Amino acid sequence: MLNLTTTDITFGKDAPTAITFGKQPIPLPPKVAAIVAKLINDRSRPASIPALPNHEPHLLFPGRPATTPITLQALSRTLTRNGITAHxxxxxxxxxxxxxxxxxxxxxxxxxxxxxxxxxxxxxxxxxxxxxxxxxxxx
Known part of the structure:
Protein backbone atom coordinates (compact mmCIF):
# COMPACT_ATOMS: atom_id res chain seq x y z
CA MET A 1 0.00 0.00 0.00
CA LEU A 2 2.82 2.40 0.70
CA ASN A 3 4.03 1.90 -2.88
CA LEU A 4 0.92 3.60 -4.24
CA THR A 5 1.63 6.20 -6.89
CA THR A 6 -0.35 9.15 -8.13
CA THR A 7 -1.24 7.06 -11.20
CA ASP A 8 -3.19 4.70 -8.90
CA ILE A 9 -5.68 7.55 -8.33
CA THR A 10 -8.26 8.18 -11.04
CA PHE A 11 -10.06 11.50 -11.25
CA GLY A 12 -13.08 11.59 -13.53
CA LYS A 13 -15.69 14.15 -14.46
CA ASP A 14 -18.46 11.59 -14.80
CA ALA A 15 -17.16 9.06 -12.29
CA PRO A 16 -16.11 9.35 -8.65
CA THR A 17 -12.45 9.60 -7.72
CA ALA A 18 -11.11 6.07 -7.34
CA ILE A 19 -8.02 4.30 -6.05
CA THR A 20 -6.77 1.16 -7.71
CA PHE A 21 -5.32 -1.75 -5.77
CA GLY A 22 -4.31 -4.38 -8.28
CA LYS A 23 -6.81 -4.24 -11.14
CA GLN A 24 -10.08 -3.06 -9.61
CA PRO A 25 -10.64 0.68 -8.98
CA ILE A 26 -12.41 1.42 -5.71
CA PRO A 27 -14.47 4.64 -5.48
CA LEU A 28 -13.38 6.96 -2.68
CA PRO A 29 -15.88 8.75 -0.45
CA PRO A 30 -16.05 12.45 -1.41
CA LYS A 31 -14.25 13.67 1.73
CA VAL A 32 -11.42 11.16 1.25
CA ALA A 33 -11.24 12.03 -2.45
CA ALA A 34 -10.84 15.71 -1.55
CA ILE A 35 -7.99 14.91 0.86
CA VAL A 36 -6.24 12.74 -1.75
CA ALA A 37 -6.62 15.45 -4.39
CA LYS A 38 -5.14 17.99 -1.99
CA LEU A 39 -2.29 15.60 -1.17
CA ILE A 40 -1.45 15.28 -4.86
CA ASN A 41 -2.02 18.91 -5.89
CA ASP A 42 -0.33 20.62 -2.92
CA ARG A 43 2.83 18.60 -3.13
CA SER A 44 5.90 20.75 -2.90
CA ARG A 45 9.39 19.49 -3.65
CA PRO A 46 12.31 20.81 -1.64
CA ALA A 47 15.08 22.21 -3.83
CA SER A 48 17.46 19.54 -2.53
CA ILE A 49 15.39 16.76 -4.12
CA PRO A 50 15.82 16.41 -7.86
CA ALA A 51 12.71 16.37 -9.99
CA LEU A 52 11.65 12.97 -11.25
CA PRO A 53 11.24 12.55 -15.00
CA ASN A 54 7.68 13.20 -16.14
CA HIS A 55 7.19 9.59 -17.23
CA GLU A 56 7.87 8.23 -13.73
CA PRO A 57 4.85 8.04 -11.43
CA HIS A 58 5.24 9.94 -8.17
CA LEU A 59 4.70 8.11 -4.92
CA LEU A 60 1.45 8.99 -3.20
CA PHE A 61 3.19 8.72 0.19
CA PRO A 62 6.85 9.59 -0.41
CA GLY A 63 9.42 8.92 2.28
CA ARG A 64 12.97 10.11 2.76
CA PRO A 65 14.41 10.20 0.18
CA ALA A 66 11.30 11.10 -1.82
CA THR A 67 12.03 8.37 -4.34
CA THR A 68 11.25 5.70 -1.71
CA PRO A 69 7.86 5.07 -0.09
CA ILE A 70 7.20 6.26 3.44
CA THR A 71 7.65 3.60 6.10
CA LEU A 72 4.60 2.25 7.89
CA GLN A 73 5.91 3.59 11.19
CA ALA A 74 6.43 7.11 9.80
CA LEU A 75 2.95 7.15 8.24
CA SER A 76 1.43 5.90 11.49
CA ARG A 77 3.21 8.62 13.50
CA THR A 78 2.05 11.32 11.07
CA LEU A 79 -1.55 10.13 11.17
CA THR A 80 -1.53 9.86 14.96
CA ARG A 81 -0.04 13.35 15.27
CA ASN A 82 -2.98 14.60 13.20
CA GLY A 83 -5.56 12.80 15.34
CA ILE A 84 -6.18 9.89 12.97
CA THR A 85 -5.90 6.44 14.47
CA ALA A 86 -6.56 3.31 12.50
CA HIS A 87 -7.26 0.96 15.39
Missing part, protein backbone atom coordinates in the same frame (compact mmCIF):
# COMPACT_ATOMS: atom_id res chain seq x y z
CA UNK A 88 -10.96 1.70 15.80
CA UNK A 89 -11.69 1.51 12.08
CA UNK A 90 -9.58 -1.61 11.64
CA UNK A 91 -11.23 -3.34 14.58
CA UNK A 92 -14.72 -2.42 13.35
CA UNK A 93 -13.88 -3.71 9.87
CA UNK A 94 -12.45 -6.95 11.30
CA UNK A 95 -15.55 -7.53 13.43
CA UNK A 96 -17.79 -6.88 10.45
CA UNK A 97 -15.81 -9.29 8.27
CA UNK A 98 -15.65 -11.91 11.03
CA UNK A 99 -19.42 -11.75 11.41
CA UNK A 100 -19.88 -12.56 7.72
CA UNK A 101 -16.95 -14.82 6.80
CA UNK A 102 -15.73 -18.08 8.37
CA UNK A 103 -12.33 -17.91 10.09
CA UNK A 104 -10.56 -20.17 7.60
CA UNK A 105 -11.79 -18.16 4.61
CA UNK A 106 -10.99 -14.86 6.33
CA UNK A 107 -7.49 -16.09 7.19
CA UNK A 108 -6.88 -17.00 3.56
CA UNK A 109 -8.23 -13.67 2.26
CA UNK A 110 -6.24 -11.49 4.67
CA UNK A 111 -3.11 -13.61 5.05
CA UNK A 112 -3.66 -14.04 8.79
CA UNK A 113 -3.46 -17.14 10.92
CA UNK A 114 -6.66 -19.11 11.42
CA UNK A 115 -6.15 -18.77 15.17
CA UNK A 116 -6.30 -14.98 14.88
CA UNK A 117 -9.36 -14.97 12.62
CA UNK A 118 -11.03 -17.53 14.87
CA UNK A 119 -10.65 -15.08 17.77
CA UNK A 120 -12.27 -12.38 15.63
CA UNK A 121 -15.12 -14.77 14.80
CA UNK A 122 -15.66 -15.44 18.51
CA UNK A 123 -15.60 -11.70 19.27
CA UNK A 124 -18.22 -11.21 16.57
CA UNK A 125 -20.25 -13.99 18.25
CA UNK A 126 -20.42 -16.12 15.15
CA UNK A 127 -20.19 -19.89 15.15
CA UNK A 128 -19.38 -21.20 11.70
CA UNK A 129 -19.80 -24.90 12.42
CA UNK A 130 -23.08 -24.84 10.45
CA UNK A 131 -21.15 -23.55 7.45
CA UNK A 132 -18.61 -26.37 7.69
CA UNK A 133 -21.38 -28.94 8.04
CA UNK A 134 -23.15 -27.57 4.99
CA UNK A 135 -19.93 -27.65 2.99
CA UNK A 136 -19.19 -31.28 3.90
CA UNK A 137 -22.77 -32.33 3.12
CA UNK A 138 -22.60 -30.91 -0.42
CA UNK A 139 -19.22 -32.37 -1.39
Missing amino acids: LGRNAAMLDLAADIPAAVLADLLGMSTGTTDKWNRLASRDWTHYLEARTDTT
